Every structure is written in C-alpha cells, then in structure tokens.
Amino acid sequence: MRDDLLRACRAEPVDRVPVWFMRQAGRSLPEYRELRSSHSILDVCRDAELAAEATLQPVRRLGVDAAILFSDIVVPLQGMGVQLDIVPGTGPVIEKPIRELQDVERLRDLEPEDDVPYVLDAIRILRDELEVPLIGFGGAPFTLASYLVEGGPSRSHLHTKTLMFGAPEVWAALMDRLSSSMATYLRAQVRAGAQAIQLFDSWVGHLDPQSYERYVQPWVARIFESLSDLDVPRIYFGIVTGELLVPMAATGADVMGVDWRVPLDVARARVGGLPVQGNLDPSILFAPWDVIEQQTLDVLRRGGGRGHVFNLGHGVLPETDPDVLARVVETVHSWSPGG
Amino acid sequence: MRDDLLRACRAEPVDRVPVWFMRQAGRSLPEYRELRSSHSILDVCRDAELAAEATLQPVRRLGVDAAILFSDIVVPLQGMGVQLDIVPGTGPVIEKPIRELQDVERLRDLEPEDDVPYVLDAIRILRDELEVPLIGFGGAPFTLASYLVEGGPSRSHLHTKTLMFGAPEVWAALMDRLSSSMATYLRAQVRAGAQAIQLFDSWVGHLDPQSYERYVQPWVARIFESLSDLDVPRIYFGIVTGELLVPMAATGADVMGVDWRVPLDVARARVGGLPVQGNLDPSILFAPWDVIEQQTLDVLRRGGGRGHVFNLGHGVLPETDPDVLARVVETVHSWSPGG
Numbered sequence: 001m002r003d004d005l006l007r008a009c010r011a012e013p014v015d016r017v018p019v020w021f022m023r024q025a026g027r028s029l030p031e032y033r034e035l036r037s038s039h040s041i042l043d044v045c046r047d048a049e050l051a052a053e054a055t056l057q058p059v060r061r062l063g064v065d066a067a068i069l070f071s072d073i074v075v076p077l078q079g080m081g082v083q084l085d086i087v088p089g090t091g092p093v094i095e096k097p098i099r100e101l102q103d104v105e106r107l108r109d110l111e112p113e114d115d116v117p118y119v120l121d122a123i124r125i126l127r128d129e130l131e132v133p134l135i136g137f138g139g140a141p142f143t144l145a146s147y148l149v150e151g152g153p154s155r156s157h158l159h160t161k162t163l164m165f166g167a168p169e170v171w172a173a174l175m176d177r178l179s180s181s182m183a184t185y186l187r188a189q190v191r192a193g194a195q196a197i198q199l200f201d202s203w204v205g206h207l208d209p210q211s212y213e214r215y216v217q218p219w220v221a222r223i224f225e226s227l228s229d230l231d232v233p234r235i236y237f238g239i240v241t242g243e244l245l246v247p248m249a250a251t252g253a254d255v256m257g258v259d260w261r262v263p264l265d266v267a268r269a270r271v272g273g274l275p276v277q278g279n280l281d282p283s284i285l286f287a288p289w290d291v292i293e294q295q296t297l298d299v300l301r302r303g304g305g306r307g308h309v310f311n312l313g314h315g316v317l318p319e320t321d322p323d324v325l326a327r328v329v330e331t332v333h334s335w336s337p338g339g
Numbered sequence: 340m341r342d343d344l345l346r347a348c349r350a351e352p353v354d355r356v357p358v359w360f361m362r363q364a365g366r367s368l369p370e371y372r373e374l375r376s377s378h379s380i381l382d383v384c385r386d387a388e389l390a391a392e393a394t395l396q397p398v399r400r401l402g403v404d405a406a407i408l409f410s411d412i413v414v415p416l417q418g419m420g421v422q423l424d425i426v427p428g429t430g431p432v433i434e435k436p437i438r439e440l441q442d443v444e445r446l447r448d449l450e451p452e453d454d455v456p457y458v459l460d461a462i463r464i465l466r467d468e469l470e471v472p473l474i475g476f477g478g479a480p481f482t483l484a485s486y487l488v489e490g491g492p493s494r495s496h497l498h499t500k501t502l503m504f505g506a507p508e509v510w511a512a513l514m515d516r517l518s519s520s521m522a523t524y525l526r527a528q529v530r531a532g533a534q535a536i537q538l539f540d541s542w543v544g545h546l547d548p549q550s551y552e553r554y555v556q557p558w559v560a561r562i563f564e565s566l567s568d569l570d571v572p573r574i575y576f577g578i579v580t581g582e583l584l585v586p587m588a589a590t591g592a593d594v595m596g597v598d599w600r601v602p603l604d605v606a607r608a609r610v611g612g613l614p615v616q617g618n619l620d621p622s623i624l625f626a627p628w629d630v631i632e633q634q635t636l637d638v639l640r641r642g643g644g645r646g647h648v649f650n651l652g653h654g655v656l657p658e659t660d661p662d663v664l665a666r667v668v669e670t671v672h673s674w675s676p677g678g
Contacts, residue, residue: 156621156622156656157622158622158625158656158658161620161622161623161625161626162622162625162626165622165623165625165626165627165630166625166626166627166630205579205600207600208599208600208601208602208620209600209602210602210637211620240544240579240600242581242582242600243581243600243601243602243605260547261544261546261547261548261579261581261582262547262582263547263548263549263582266582281500281547281550282495283495283496283497283500283501283504284500284504286497286500286501286504286505287500287501287504287505288504288505291504291505298549317495317497319497
C-alpha cells in the first residue's frame, strides 16, 4: 500500500508529499453526478456499495494518496434517533431542533454496527479495493451541536451560542452525548479498516478562543484521548481557526488541518510543529494554470516537505474542473520534499 | 458635544470608554420597524429626512456615544450607474454582474452632490440634531467588488477571486474605479459634517494575507491617504481578519475594528498599538445578563481603557433586545478607564 499519507501524518520522511482533497468525492465529478441522478445523498450514504463507489471515484480519476469515506457528518445523528434530511442547496435540516435538556436526553448512544452498518460495510469493501489509506471521519461535537440546535446551517449560530452561554449544563449534556457517540463511531470505523480519521469542526471558527477552551476543547480532547490506543493518525480540521489553532492543537490531535487564511508555515509554528494538512484556497482552482501552479508550490514550500499532507483549505467547490485537480496532484507529486 | 469617541480614536485619555454598535440603527428597534412598515430600505436611504430619523433612533434610545449614518454600502454604487436592489432576506442583488473590462468601464465616477444628495443632506440635518459625533461610512473596494462581481452575497466569492487571480488588469481597473469613488464619497461626507469615517470591508476575511497585500491593501491605503488632510479618524473594519490585521494596519487606518474572534489585547499588539474598536460577540447579547456583563467587562479590560472604542465584533443581530443594548452602554459607561 502507498503509505505516504500515514508517514506524513507521523512526520516521517516521504518520497512525495501526499495529497488528497476534502470533498474529492462529490459534485465536481461527472461520474458522481451520474450516480446521484437516481439516488439522494442520504441514499448513497446508506448503501455500502454506492458509498464505496463514490469513495473510489476520485481515487481512480485523480491519483490522490488517500480515500475519504463518502458520507456526511449528520449520518450518525440519524442513528442516534434524530429525524433529518439533507436538502439540496440548503444542507442538513433537523426536524426537531434541540433546545432543552429533555431534547438532549432523547438522543440515543450510537451503536455503529446496529445503527450505521452500511458505513462499516462500505469501509470493509473499500479496504479490499484500495491501494491507498482510507480516512474515516466524524463531525466534531460543536459542529454537530450547531446543526442540532439551529435545525440546519446558520450564519450567526445564535441558538447554539445562546444554549452554550445561557444553559451550560444542557450544553455539557449535549456535548457529552455527542462526543461519546463520536468516539464510538470513529473507533468502529478504525476497526472496520479506516487507517486514519478526521474530525470535522466546520463551524468552530465562529467562537472566540476563551469560549472554545471552555465549552468545546475538553470534549474534543476526550474524543482524541479515547482513540489514543489505536495506531491511526487523528486529524482535526475547521475553517476560520487562526485564533484557535493553539487550543485546538492542545486537544491531542496528531495533525492539524488549516484553512487557506493562515500561511502554512505560520500555522505550523502556532501548533508547536505538529504535522499540518492544507491549505490551497479552493477558489484558486478557477484561476489560469500558472497561478494555480505558483500557489501550489507556495503551499508546498511553506509545508516544508515533512509532516505535511497537501490538501485544499476547505472542500472542493462543486464547479471545480476535475482535470485541474488531477494536475494539482501531479504538481504535488513532482515536487521534491527535499527542496 | 460629547467627544469621547474622537478622543478614543486619537488614543487620548477619556472619562468613559465610548460605545456605539454597528447596525445600532435598524431591525432590532421597534421604532425602526415602524418606519420600515411603509418604506423599503432603499427608500429610507434615499430620503434625507427618513435616513436622519433612522440614524437618530438608537442615539435617543440607547445613549451611545456616536451616531452612524443610516445607509448601505451599495447606495453609492447606484450613483455610479449600477442597477441594484436590496432584497429582504437576501441582501444586495446586482442586475448585471461585473465580469469584464467593459463592465468596469461602464462604472461612472461618483459625484456625491449630484448622485447621492440625500446622503449629504441627511448628514447636514444630523449635525444640527446630534450631541455626539456622526460617523460616515463607505464600503471598502474588495467588499464592493465582491457584490458587483458575484451579483449579490456569496459564500465562496468564487467569481470575485477568479477575476482577481485570473484577470489582474481588470481587477486593478475595478479597484481603481471603486477606491477613487469611495475617496470622493467619504470626503463629501466629512465636508457635509461627518466627524469620523468607517470603511467596511465585510468580506475581506475570505482572502489569505498574501492575496490581501497584493490585490487589496494598496487600494485601501490610497483611500485613507486621500483623506489624510481631513482631521477625522479613519476606522477600518472587517470580520475574520485575524491574519490580516498586520497588513490592514499598514493601510494608514487610524483605528482598527476587530471582530470577536481575536481577543482585543492580542489584536492591539498585532496592529502595533493602534487604537482598536470592538469586539463583543453579538450572539452573547442573548445570554443571561451576568454572562453579558462579564464578557463586556472582559472586553473593556482587554481594551485597556485608552484608545478603545467599545463596539460589538459585528453588527447587532435583528433579534437583539434593545434594552440589553442599553444596559451594555450603561455598563461600559460605569467602568472606569483608569482601572
């Protein structure tokens, strides 16, 4: 197996800097749009064969160094008893938002083999097919809580923060339930064959550092701690996290994902030299090739060749040309980590 | 006139830390909703009497130390020949987005007395009415460009960045046109009676620092430079600007507005000791009073009492209780800047 990804996550020397893209599976690929023409997103997530196929598509086409399970962070919430849908153009919509302790208490602990067997089956299928590592993933508790409390995507995260600041005991109960289930979920993915895991904290950048440290960091740390006996890199990612990188690194993550706003060398210094993942601006992929190439090389130089997993600073935008992604992979692979 | 705001902007000692709120006029006030029951936003902006009334409402009710002209950053774009509307629930919508040089060339230079007389008339009315300074404002060129290029609000700013990275000469022409008109616009506001100006760069935090320095900073610097002969503080504000504060401070701004993500003492160190404005999280205003009070005092302590204009880290959310805003004003005013 090509293990550059795992080596980079452990800061070991690599022949080539490994590269994968957040949302590499999905709408930017014509073969995915074909797959989706007859299935909803949740249909694909809940069918092991389809999820495995969507996971494999970008690996075949782009030459990336890792696969990431095709799924959505809200999938395990269904297994916890939450009624939800993913609405095209909007995102996850929760039928009954969580606002009170009794709402939290209705959440069941996730039992992955019973509640989300298709996720684990997809991983088992993929392990037989793949020659690159498979990354499992889950949503971080703040981000999951935000969907549950707001009822869907939000600009201000007002209800979430109101609960967090105004009812800290309800907040703690919710974070406890979510982090416990996420720890179980990620462990099950590793047992099924995932060789690395990524915790997505998409919305955490809406918090100031003190609130993060008080209301979020302990729960994330607990998830990572619970996985510390497993020999898999634990990647932690959010956007708009410049001010949070120090406390985020203190959660025990092995690799810190960084969005494009923080130059990678600056980010690395901020996280105490931890391996980093990122961070080309996904919008740059629409520029002329010479601009893309120059920015790709700049990210590589700032990444320093060791302890760097090349990625975008956020997910692939749906309008992205897959040929450009493939060309970025070639550029990363042609670059010599030795300088 | 109560001049604490102007003194704080010059880092002079104050008896009380001055406080105002971005979007203090607007939907959080019942008297504003009453005003809007028979007028669109643009109607209010384009009628000097109504704009003056909306500007005065929060000053009467909240006891703030500054008024900010009720208007919208897209108002002068109409004067430059852009067809647009402000759609409730969406924001500004531009009829023909700008994508090419000929689109840029269709933009006329703003002539404030002819194109936006109601803005200047509102300022003249307000100067007779107000006992606190009046802040004039404009949109920074990147943020205005984003509306013009995207055609409205955007999450990814994809078209804007595509133009910026892919057609730098068109981008430069657009920034030139916008910054020249904004310089004229702000100067006209000061001549009409505005005693401070704020440049809103709402979307600039979507850029990485190098792109900001290359494609945005020179134009903002040119605007501030063009106003340097006027004896008014020039405030510069954007959100998600933690990584940009250093180059933003280098534009020549007198006061740096900071969102809630960067603790104010950290921000102040980053901008080389420049006066700062901010930065309570607007979502905190929905928490119990003891949390709000504690966070307000924390912002005051970090602000250090001198060279600090108290504000939120972003605009007042429409659901905010005005009584809570008034209570925050009282708390700020009761705090002793001497420690």
